[in-house]
Amino acid sequence: MSAVSAQARVEVALTLRRGESLLLTLGIPVLLLVVFGLVDVLPTGTDDPVDFLAPGVLALAVMSTAMVGLGIATGFERSYLVLKRLGATPLGRPALVGAKIASVLVVEALQLAVLVPIAYLIGWRPPLAGWPLAIAAMALGTVAFAGIGLTMAGVLRGEVNLAAQNGCYLVLLLFGGIVFPLAELPAPLEAAAKVLPSSALAELVRTALTDPVSTSGWAWAVLAAWAVAAPLVAARTFRWW
Amino acid sequence: MAAIEVDELVVRYPARRGDPGGPTTAVDGVSFEAHAGHVTALLGPNGAGKTSTVEVLEGYRHAVGGRVRVLGLDPVTEHHVLVRRVGVMLQGGGVYPGIRVREAVALFCAHYGGRTRPDDLLERTGLTELAHRTYRHLSGGEQQRLSLALALAGDPEVLFLDEPTAGVDVSGRLLVRRLVRDLADGGRAVLLTTHDLDEAEKVADHVVIVDRGRVVASGDPHELRASGDRIRFAGPSGIDVAALAAALGAPVHEASSGEYVVEAAPEPQRLAALTAWLAQHDLPLADLRAGRQSLEDVFVRLTTEESAATSAGRRRRSR
Numbered sequence: 001m002s003a004v005s006a007q008a009r010v011e012v013a014l015t016l017r018r019g020e021s022l023l024l025t026l027g028i029p030v031l032l033l034v035v036f037g038l039v040d041v042l043p044t045g046t047d048d049p050v051d052f053l054a055p056g057v058l059a060l061a062v063m064s065t066a067m068v069g070l071g072i073a074t075g076f077e078r079s080y081l082v083l084k085r086l087g088a089t090p091l092g093r094p095a096l097v098g099a100k101i102a103s104v105l106v107v108e109a110l111q112l113a114v115l116v117p118i119a120y121l122i123g124w125r126p127p128l129a130g131w132p133l134a135i136a137a138m139a140l141g142t143v144a145f146a147g148i149g150l151t152m153a154g155v156l157r158g159e160v161n162l163a164a165q166n167g168c169y170l171v172l173l174l175f176g177g178i179v180f181p182l183a184e185l186p187a188p189l190e191a192a193a194k195v196l197p198s199s200a201l202a203e204l205v206r207t208a209l210t211d212p213v214s215t216s217g218w219a220w221a222v223l224a225a226w227a228v229a230a231p232l233v234a235a236r237t238f239r240w241w
Numbered sequence: 242m243a244a245i246e247v248d249e250l251v252v253r254y255p256a257r258r259g260d261p262g263g264p265t266t267a268v269d270g271v272s273f274e275a276h277a278g279h280v281t282a283l284l285g286p287n288g289a290g291k292t293s294t295v296e297v298l299e300g301y302r303h304a305v306g307g308r309v310r311v312l313g314l315d316p317v318t319e320h321h322v323l324v325r326r327v328g329v330m331l332q333g334g335g336v337y338p339g340i341r342v343r344e345a346v347a348l349f350c351a352h353y354g355g356r357t358r359p360d361d362l363l364e365r366t367g368l369t370e371l372a373h374r375t376y377r378h379l380s381g382g383e384q385q386r387l388s389l390a391l392a393l394a395g396d397p398e399v400l401f402l403d404e405p406t407a408g409v410d411v412s413g414r415l416l417v418r419r420l421v422r423d424l425a426d427g428g429r430a431v432l433l434t435t436h437d438l439d440e441a442e443k444v445a446d447h448v449v450i451v452d453r454g455r456v457v458a459s460g461d462p463h464e465l466r467a468s469g470d471r472i473r474f475a476g477p478s479g480i481d482v483a484a485l486a487a488a489l490g491a492p493v494h495e496a497s498s499g500e501y502v503v504e505a506a507p508e509p510q511r512l513a514a515l516t517a518w519l520a521q522h523d524l525p526l527a528d529l530r531a532g533r534q535s536l537e538d539v540f541v542r543l544t545t546e547e548s549a550a551t552s553a554g555r556r557r558r559s560r
């Protein structure tokens with residue numbers, strides 16, 4: 001087995017073994033989807049709440065794995081000197097980053113395999129033609145969120161990083177148009193929320209899986225900007241130990 | 242060519258914010274060599290500069306001055322070549338807390354392209370029974386042994402072991418010592434750091450004693466002990482050391498009140514002269530120690546002499 005695939009396998013195994021990371025990557029998205037998909041209490045603006053919620057929850061799944069899951073794990077690996085120790089093996093930094101990307105993609109695929117069937121069960125019927133665009137948006141979102149998560153992981157100490165990642169997650173969830181539309185926010189907050197990567201991704205996945213021809217150019221621009229800037233900042237500021 | 246060459250190495254740490262002291266010099270002109278087939282111990286108290294020295298050799302840290310070579314290569318610019326030939330054990334950590342023992346060993350074996358078999362490494366380090374235990378559930382000593390197993394995954398020519406027996410129980414210590422001995426006997430160069438004299442004396446072929454970033458002595462443990470041969474005795478304070486020195490033909494000084502040191506090898510003739518002189522002056526002899534000192538005596542003497550000399554120097558400068 002090659003070094004990169006061995007590394008990626010270990011990263012996935014460790015992620016799936018951590019209870020708190022399972023809660024974050026599967027527990028919370030499934031809970032949000034099922035509860036608010038069945039109980040119509042949120043001002044989703046759609047006939048069936050699942051039509052609004054399912055795309056939002058897919059965006060949330062990407063954010064939880066690429067930003068919080070990756071960021072917390074990497075932060076602790078940094079403080080436990082795992083990254084330092086790996087630096088003395090022939091693996092090399094590009095291969096380590098590659099293994100981490102692969103493990104994020106594997107976990108995201110698992111999330112889709114769980115969340116999409118559940119959404120179907122509670123009545124979600126997105127147009128099949130929208131999936132390529134939705135997946136492209138999720139891929140771009142993965143890059144952006146990984147950049148944000150790794151920026152925090154690379155400069156903050158273990159516990160501070162843990163708190164910062166969870167704090168960001170909550171803010172990006174609440175102001176990301178994931179569980180309720182941005183239009184429900186007061187106007188100044190709504191304007192600010194439009195530049196968040198979570199709102200851009202949720203918007204893109206939602207329009208792709210509702211009306212694929214009308215995805216917003218603004219949302220693509222916002223997400224692409226995050227996807228370029230965040231990894232650059234992470235690469236420039238990251239401290240390996 | 243020596244496997245490890247360190248020549249006038251200088252390592253400095255930048256000043257911490259809010260610390261008026263300026264940059265700290267951790268290593269201040271250290272030179273030594275370590276050879277294949279030998280266990281070399283860097284021995285010194287905490288903060289002596291041992292880890293800083295090893296981290297330069299591992300390629301983690303840049304030297305401010307001097308030159309180091311590992312297998313003839315530069316540890317920083319030729320890091321990618323050296324990582325395949327060198328094994329590293331950090332002073333602590335370095336392993337995923339949630340990983341299982343066998344998983345960790347298999348992962349590191351994969352990083353070196355399967356040069357060693359995970360089960361062999363587990364057996365050599367006595368971890369076979371713990372193969373399915375998670376790292377965070379291992380005792381300190383077991384964690385150290387796992388780190389050592391990981392250092393061996395690439396079947397390295399050179400091994401850097403930073404405090405390999407710290408926190409290891411007695412049986413684990415024996416296992417680590419035997420393993421280190423076998424590695425050296427198999428032609429590897431092993432450089433370990435320790436603040437434990439007993440450890441250095443038992444495992445090393447060559448000891449480099451460092452203190453405050455400088456080498457204060459080096460040699461094989463036997464030589465180091467011999468170099469410090471002297472006679473120590475205790476008696477009433479205030480003995481006329483000049484007269485005694487004249488009688489013995491060797492320098493004598495009162496190290497502390499009532500504790501005397503004769504700077505000469507403990508030959509029977511000289512011991513006889515000493516006791517005779519004391520008898521002649523009607524002085525009681527409370528304690529007499531002659532013979533080989535332990536490495537501990539050498540170590541304590543060297544590191545305290547160094548600090549006495551530096552503080553004396555400081556006093557002179559401040560006048």
